[in-house]
Amino acid sequence: MDMKRSHYEDIRLFSSGVVFAWFVVFLAAMAAFPFAASWMGKNYYIYMANYMAINVIVAVGLNLLVGYAGQISLGHAGFFALGAYGTVLLMTKLQIPFVIALPMAGLVAAGFGFLLGLPALRLEGPYLAVATLGFGLTVTQIIGRWDLFGGRQGLHAPPLALGPVTLAGDFDLYWLIVPIAIIMTMAARNITKTKVGRAFVAIRDSDVAAHTMGVNLTYFKTLAFAVSAFYTGVAGGLYAFALGFIEPQTFNLMLSILFLSMVVVGGLGSIFGSVVGAVLLSVLNLKLASVHNLPLVGPILLQLSETWFTVSGLPNFQYVVYGLIMFLIIVFEPLGIFGFWIRTKIYWKSYPF
């Protein structure tokens, strides 16, 4: 919405000194956060921050595919699983150190993303959604049954050693996960400003027109899938260590839907939006675990349950909440939370007119 007057201005990382200053403040807050949390005795917040950072990586990667390149993917849980299992298996079976295993697992996921991108060239819209859905489900089912992956017993993550230092516990992992999340988000933002990013946007707006302008659809569509899968794979690898234990039931269709909803709620086509969406939905996901303890609405819901519904089914209310949030966002603000942010900015910029 602000006019860019030269190419350099367009690709600058920080569009003004003010934004840079806020970024520095943000970095300082991120750095201070774990110390503040552990001083308060609430290591739980650090765990939540790790979980949110992992979801941010996934949401950013998925946004590159869905928001910028205009494709659809309902199977990102499959890439997530590939990254998690890949990292753990590479470390345990092949004794590859973590620093190499994590990118390698990401590349494996990217390879599968490339494979998924190939049929995507011919499919669009609902067919693409179903293809990715089938892929995600197939990956989960195969992992669940193949003993190489530990089957339903799952796998324990091995000790995380970066050279001489061993990372254990949420506090240590924070310093690994959050910087990776920040770097990858910045990288994604840079991707969007380059030729690749512009090609993605062209494909999204009209792939036939892009093709006639010389954009190589094959290359860029598969690249979009591969990059998105890489992000998700890396996030999956980090998730295996944040949780300490992975098993196939976690990588199900609901997880894919959760990822997609993070992107949509946050805002398609906006890195900032997907960060906010990821944070918001992660918090909701963790907080709605005890609906009856919610401050304002808890007792009302309990009463409602006793008369019309069953009290034992009350925790299912969280599904209703998710569904409503997703629906309301799509209907009232298709650009998601980022759209709301833009509208607020416009309103205040032109205040009082």
Next chain:
Amino acid sequence: MLWQIVIGGIAVGSAYALIALAMVIIYKTSEVLNFAQGDMACLSTYVTFMLLHGYGLPFWASLPLTLLFAFVLGACCEFLFMRRAKDPTVLGLIIMTLSLEMILFGLVSWKWGSDQRELPFPITSYDTFTIGSFFVSRLEVLTFAVALVMMVLLFLFFRFTKTGIAIKATQLNRDAARLMGIRTNRILMGTWGLSSVVGAVAALLIAPASTLDPYMMWDPLLKGFSSAVLGGMTSLPGAAAGGYIVGIVENLFGTYVSIEFKSVVAFAIIVVILCIRPSGLLARHYVKKV
């Protein structure tokens, strides 16, 4: 033994075919993948349970009431949910059906709890006919018969009735249909209602063979997807054929190749078919005009 498996595959394929039919009906007119299909059907089945169990109505009274409820539910879903978005993208439509699915699932689980229940169906699932050395249960025969009848009815409906032709017209070109005087809004509501009714019938036939719980339709829904994709998302006979093929292939695979990976077949079919022949077996491939 091979024929016993094939018969079993046909039986289970009938259920998949019905679900696929329901999906294709909506896809043909609204071009939207209805992820909420399973839960709409599940809700209707629970309503039947409530009528039979809670109010003590006989089955032959509950059935028409349930189908009526299913129709109204489908129409309301379209009116309240799908129509509210102004000019949604494909992704937006998918998200909307997903959100609808979650809301319905949450409401069903909330209202009836998570205990498994039994649907008092007039035909038990284990009375069988014996043909030679093969067993076919009465419920399976009923499912097969109902699926066939449904297909014939739908074929006749779309071909020979005015509403059916109006539905086809709406699918081909919505604006032209409106200009021709067809009330497309009502047609869309009716289509969703019809699809919901077909889905409810499918769920009513699946529930007696397993337990009635809020997530009983998740697996059949995905298999129904697979069947619709296999047969062609815009082709009703294709959807039905796809259902039978998926049922038979799944059972053959499970018995002869590997019982552990049986469920993977349905999903792998989706991926493979979409790679080789995206429009499905029986549908015509629409070439997009620029």
Next chain:
Amino acid sequence: MKKRVLWTIAMGLLIAVCAAGGVTAADTPGIGDTEIRIGQWAALTGPAAAWGAVARGAEAYFKMINDEGGINGRMIKHLVFDDQYNPARTVAGIKELVEGPGVFAFVAGDCTACALAARDYLVEKKIIWMALGNAWSIKPDRHFFFIYPNYLDEASILVKYAVESMGKKKIAFFYQNDDYGKGGLKGAQQQLEKYKMKLAAEVPVEPQDRDLKSHTMALKNAEPDAVILWVNPTSAVIMRKTAAAMKFAPLWMAPSTLADPALMNQITSGLWEGTIFSCLAELPDADIPLMKKYHAAFEKYVPKGERWGIMYLAGFGFAEPLVEALKKVGRDVTTDNVIAELDKMTDFKGIFGHITFRPEDRQGQKEVFIAEALKDGKSKRLSDWIKADR
């Protein structure tokens, strides 16, 4: 303008909801002057939600205890959260409870995978855990006490009863494809080796499969005279119905997870009659004063419409040993005191079997009894408590 106002209000509510719940309390390790905090996680929603009844049973039990005056002057505060069988949520919830209000001990918690994810954290924070699980799945620790009989033990008892008391020659095993099912499978195989026999067929199944024709055919073709169903209730029901349709009628046997004759009878439309099952707890309609007392508590505290069955029973049973130990320790409740008291527990009998804990052997219950399911959801006890001889 109106839309914007609505939006701001919606956002504000959302933020308020998210921010709340993180309310802090005193940093005690779960013991206050007037209360003891006991935590529990359960799958209250999602496909495993039937198991959530264990948490509701435990809640009723603690309310009953509180009505009787608590334990040595302290009331029990029961903190439950829903983990949806998702390890990420289990770990998050456990951390929130431990670092927020503080928890003295955890009781039950039905999802093994979630437990495995949380295990290291519980060890680090030195929290007692009365586990709904056994040492087959979870690595033991000084703070862990396993109550549920080992899957291998239970399977071997079932097999032993089938071979010795009922004279079955060919036994097939239908199991869920996870550590629960595989544990049972191993137990059955080990026991059969003692008789120089093998399983006639071993058929795995995934919990969400609704079509079990291939599985039934595989079992039928092996022509067993007994089939052990080591699965979850839904799969068991579908298998029974499919088998009845195929006129396949061996002797059906089942472990404690399916030991709810009333429910199984109802959802199989009466097919469940004649099943032999092993049970880790007294039957819900048993004529024991303790059972009647718990049933009365259930009627009083659990919302209308719930059914008294083994899940609710289990909620009571898993909490009993901890309450017993807390009563014996007196006012001076510390983690070490309670662990020492639990380690002295010998043949404690609540409504489960006899529970004995020792520092080197935390598998509390090693016995089950055999019962038969009768018409209309009733059941008949066939044997006394049997210990496994492994």
